Amino acid sequence: MRYTEVKTVDDLFGPGAPAGTVPTDLEQSTGLERLEILGKMESVDVFDMRPLDASRLGTLSNPVLVRSAGEEQFAGCTGVPADSHNVIWLGMTRERPVERCPECGSVYKMEYVGPQEDHHHDHGHGHGHGWQEPKTMADYVKPEYW
Structure with missing residues (x-):
């Protein structure tokens, strides 16, 4: 096959x-x-394991894109230029696709590339009845900054 x-x-x-x-x-x-x-x-990188673009600082208007076929994706930021600070792991979800590195300020955005008709995607309610995503500092950011 x-x-x-x-x-x-x-x-x-x-x-x-x-x-x-x-x-x-x-x-x-x-x-x-x-x-x-x-x-x-067949020389196809199914999981797109290329490093993220570390040549520039991501901004809200031009974030570093992180492709994901799942509900969530983690990205490790090492600063700009690369390796200017220790790795800081940022978690993004389909509901909250934008994250900013607290060390260097680089902005990352999850770009969902999975199936368009995803029957498992239920806006955060699929983890059991009454489940809520843990609170983070992002919960206190003004909505207009998202």
Whole structure:
């Protein structure tokens, strides 16, 4: 199977190894691991593992974009120029896609690239009845600054 032939979740189950042999990673992998291996075989970086743009300071009008196919994404900021401060991890969600590094002020924005018809996306209420996202300093930022 090729990466371009994957159409459903069922396509992400490997065939296994012939009896009496040791399986290869491709033969025994399933799910996202199999998708990543199939992609690598065709020079496709499925999870876009390139470093973020550290050549400039992100601003509210021109943030550093962080692509994500999931509900949330974490990005590590090391300042501008790169490595000018220790790594500070910033968490972004689909509901709150913008974060600012408290050390250097660089602004990051999560760009959702996942399925447009995402049945799991329910505006933060999918973590159990009554679940609320933990409070952070971002909860006290004026709405017009978002």
